[in-house]
Amino acid sequence: MKKPPTGTWMPAWVPESTVLLSCLLMVCAMVQSATGGYDGSMLNGLNILPSYTDYFNLNPATTGLNTASVFIGSFFGTLCSGILADRLGRRPAIFWGSIITLIGIILQTAAQNIAMFVVARIVLGFGSAISGVAGSVYLVETFPSRWRAWGVGLLNDFYYVGALIAAGITLGTGEWDSTWAWRAPSLFQGIFSLACLIILPFIPESPRWLVYQGYHDEARLTVALTNSKGDQSDPVALTIYKEILDTLNWEKSQGRTMSPKEIIKTPASRKRLLIGSSAGPFSCIAGNIIASYYLGSELDTAGITDSTEQLKANVVLNVWCLACCLFGTQLAAKWGRKPTALLSQSLLIICLFIIGGLSKMYADNPDGASNALVYGNVAVMFLFQGFYSIAWTPLLYLYPPEVMNYSIRANGLAFSSFSLNAFALVFVYIMPIGLDNIGFKMYIINGSWDIIVLVLIAVYWVETKGKTLEEIDALFEGEKHSSVPDVELVRQGKAQIDVSKVEQQIIAEVQTAHE
Template sequence: MGFFKRTEKEKEDATISPELRAVLPQHSGSWWTVRHLLLLNLMLLVPSLSSATIGFDGAMMNGLQTVEQWRGYFNHPKPSILGVMNAIYPIGKIVGIFPAAWLSDKYGRKSSMWIGFVLLVLGAGVQGGSINTAMFICSRCLLGAATAFIAQPAPILVTELAYPTHRGKISALYQTFFYFGAIFAAWSTYGTFRLPSTWSWRIPSILQGAIPFIQFAFFWLVPESPRWLIAHGRNAEARAIFVKYHAGGDENSALVNYEMKQIEENLKAESEALSETSYFDLVRTPANRKRTLIAAIVGFFAQWNGAGVVSYYITLVLNTIGITKTRDQALINGLLQVFNWLAAVLAGALMVDRIGRRKLFLISTAGMCMAYVIWTALTSHFTRTLDQHAGHAVIFQFTLRARGVSVTYGTTFIGLIIGQFVNPIAMSKLGWKYYIVFCCILFVLFFVIYFLFPETKGRTLEEIAEIFEGPSASRRVDEEKLGDDNVDDEKRVSRDSSSHAEVAEVAEEKRA
């Protein structure tokens, strides 16, 4: 099945649940030929650029470390100072992540993002105008805190607005925009490193505010999350969004009825079970403890899988194999980001529905482990001979979704902070031997993923509860809400039947 293609083949797609398949409208061609789906997916590019804003920073700091003018202006930072310059960014994120989550839950997914855009543009200006090390470090702390205000709600907003059969790919593609920002940053530093003045590093620093400025200009086009609106009693507004972007204006759409009903029932069941949510709810039940553990593992090991060394300290890595010229290091940094984006899109995001998230985790972890073993061996050989030729946020239910994403990002930032202090010092002291640590981590991580991570492809956000709480979860929700004696025909068919004919017949009777 082609990328986002919506044809008869989709009706037979085993990754789509029978209940959802039964109410999907039939389109004759690909998604870009359907006006409302084209508008929806183009609109989702605006919040998706939040990932690009995050990706800009690592590649920019990599690039700046290759620029002699930057090193000279800041007195050739020692590994410990370099660690502070990089670590202050995720420290700022930790400061911002919890107020961002609170704003996202109380005032809407978009509320904190507006604040983040303004702070990011301001922070980029301060960073570009830095006159000493202290000012540069403070600007990076502000940028980190500002990033949290867009990084926390953006993937939730994208996921909750996406068309049901596009959600898996859209959510995966959101992460790949990280490398779009990295490419922008890497080639910005490559294009300016020849400038003889401080503008060689000030221009890339100021450009860190370019992407959020573009988002700010177009963000008014993006609607609020329908799930958040329903959770706050604004059902009519939520339905209008679904009708416009999921049903192309069809007020009687069976898909819209299905989505509204499913969200309303799940939210009511969650609110009855949890009269007031808190972070303690993340570990209150076995299912939530498993969700939280997976979120923490994904977050922390996103930074401790070995990629962090290359993401922020490619200069130190290249120095270990004799590549020391500014031009060569900046060029490698730029080309690496292009390769990363192509790999993330083609081998990751576009395969997520076909292969599944769990298998992709396993394949990527095994691949990284083998790559690190080879890398370690080749670097060891070079240092001895000088031979250069040898060389899942959506797993939480709605009421805990913002807090669950905060756990993922929180553990990511903790892992990043530790890495920013440890990596430059370890690289300078241990050299290639430090890579052995990541070989061992990746080996263990493969088995953790194999035994702990479930597969979630082919399910709506509400149906994912069945994976963690058992196949009777959705049935139990219905019966707690409706009672066994007064479940009407349409609800019973929607819950139990996999037949399109039955669901269509009930929907037709209701319209009549």
Template sequence: MLSLRGKPLVYLVTVVSSTGFCLFGYDNGLMGQIISEPNFLDLIGNPNSAVQGFVVSSYDIGCMLGALSAVLISEQIGRRRTILLACIVHLIGDAINASSFSLAQVLVSRIILGIGLGLFTSASPVWLAETTTAEMRAVMVAVQLTFLIIGTNIAYWVDYGLGFLDNEISWRVPFALQAVYPLVAFGFTLFLPESPRWLAAHGHTQDALTALSALRDLPEDHELIQAEINDISSAIELEAGGSSWGALFQQGPAKVRTRVIIACAAQSMQSYCGINFVEYYFPFILQNSVGLSPNLANLVSGCSQIWFLLTSFLTWFLINRLGRRRLFYLGNVGMGSCMIAVSITLWWDSPSSDIVTIVFFWLYLPFFTWGWMSNMWTYPAEILPLHVRGKALALSVFFLWANQFWTVEIAPVSIDNIGWRSYVIWAVLNFACCAVVYFFFPETSSMTLESVDFLFSSSNGIRDVVSKSENLWKNKIHLEVGAAAAAAIDEEDIGEKANTQQVERV
């Protein structure tokens, strides 16, 4: 372990876990331009739009397999070692990808790359959520997702710069550069601590205490360290019942099945926002829907990613101030409205309306980063109970990649066949997501992972959980684990406690 302690150590965990998301973003931006490169299209046989869609979405097949693999191994070997394994798998895929000489080799390499990323994105959000404090958690994940946009920016501008070369370097070098991210992540992860919660859940209490002491920069016998270890132990006892596959679908006092469904829905719904449709194919959309030249389409796409990055920094300040639910609403209403506007301007089909179309695509991006991007990796990890968190989060990530696969697969086909009507579908899905959030997604902002467990176990049904979580949020009560804390979640008591800063820890 490095000599860093406290916040610097948490920041390094955040940066290292962010490299996987930087890689995620890099691939999002990479294929949007490469799939239109004449030299690359010659290599894969100049396929039709359906095959082009499969070349891009084959990565998501690998990600699904990686997420399922994480379900099987994350709880057994830990979050940290799962990330190390993910880096090794991805490096193997990088070597095959950059040396490809046929369509089959490209497809195989992209599936292997996806397995590596699926493993990484299943383990790193849990690792980050379980090493940060409740107050830092959301902001650190927001930072992590800003790295995703940085990765997309790097890919767009590398592609744009090399796109002027009329040879295979224009796509081989961008493919080869993917190896930088797993190399960096592997090198640093070797020296970082395992999740204290995973260690405690597997009987390594002293190791958990040591890791927690380093992460909080407090002595092991400090009262805050002892209190947090006790909270973790209480949560483990509360959720006792094993972490088998069957445990994911058993309701029990901790409402496990409900929480797994919410986590899987949250990851699925971010694909229903239409972001994969836009991110993977923005240059393709600008060429085929708006009518821009390839060079201008790539330039506009690259500039849009700089805008995307700049607007993402606002997320750092919004995520704990507005809470999870309100950011979901903001994102869906904003994205749905932009998609309606895009469909109208494409239907109108005039030079002036084409400019308006580009403007609304640009407006769409910040609504995604403020709403779903800020929440989609934080929220499932917060909702899930400890004893199934590794398996359940990996399962939810599988749903993410499964839904991303079909949205990426159908994108070029839908643009070719139904044109502006595609965006009407995305608008309807965004507004439908608002209703799901309102009825079924509790507020978790500023709550410890253990207090989320307690909230579910002491409530009657999901609507009761949502109602109580909203009251806790509105009155700024920080619920802690403990028997006496039960009174804090009764609605009639919340008003009396609204002026207190924290429910007494017992």
């Protein structure tokens, strides 16, 4: 264990094993997605439970309000999450986000009426947004570069870990004849934030944040710990650190600051923002909100109306989605981000039109519907959720911070999350009303706008596979802002660096930066 300075009030005792440190980084940063996945699956289960719906005397409008209120908090949380992550540091921002999330969970568990439940979920969403943005930025900046696709992709894959736990808990408590049938699942939602708080002292601060703040020696040690078991003279670690140092010095020389205005200041920044932040809204409007929060209503349209059967379907759905998102993460790592997104989006469009057609057949003659029709519709619904998970689950927090450079990364990702929550706030609220009023037509409408999304991805997205964050600059700025070879070429032995020469260059740059 080493105790590297962190540049913040939070100390750290970091293991020298790169593999162990990578695992700790991933477990800590997964808090937002696991909490979010748990929340969606829990609400799926609660919206099926009579003990919950009867206690609050819910109708379609109040069901939507109870469910969507978490996005009100997330909506406001994203407004300050980027600023907090930049000013306080990545780890302190995760810490405070987790604390606020725990407060919201306690209030939600103790809710006595709809108003208290809604306020609690606003607090919960506010904290989750802060830890989510900070966690994603932190992980993409700190995780070993050669494992970034898996490390950061798994960040949001944990959504289904949380969802699976919630599905199992709500299935188990569903038979309880008391309000604890829904209060107990709510209370268990806090386990992820607690796990994060326990692990935070054993991981370092982001090396890019440290360099920008002027903590150069601390940043170099962090790069060595995360890439070469603490060996600061390792060629790969040295190359990574030199890239970071050169690129951030270049950004400062161009007058780039950490102001939120930076995201729209230059043509390159605006392009990065539009491409990177598109992942949030695109994933939100893809159609998964129906099954993520209103699986019961969706199954009703397909003819599965028994509450116990719906709860079991919720468990099976999350197992299936977890398997698909892990497969999708492998695709993103080996095949690329853009091809994975195009494949997933195409499959979603096909599924939505099939679900719409089958749901119409059931709605036209519910009493005479065959078992083949009912279960066929359910099967396609499950395929849809799996196909969504292939791309959007890993890419939601992997792609945006890759596309955005340091000066706009935190605020740009916050904008992406802001956009996602703005769309989600509307869609989560209107979906139960839409399903109740126009039924199968919701799927047809959703499939139609997904075609537009497919075209936008094909035309505008750029590929980031196999590049460090600094090397992605060349895709937008037209050049790389560092003199060292690409990191993967050094790692594979295809390029060499003169260690002593690079050491001298680093010393000179650091001295210049401190003058």
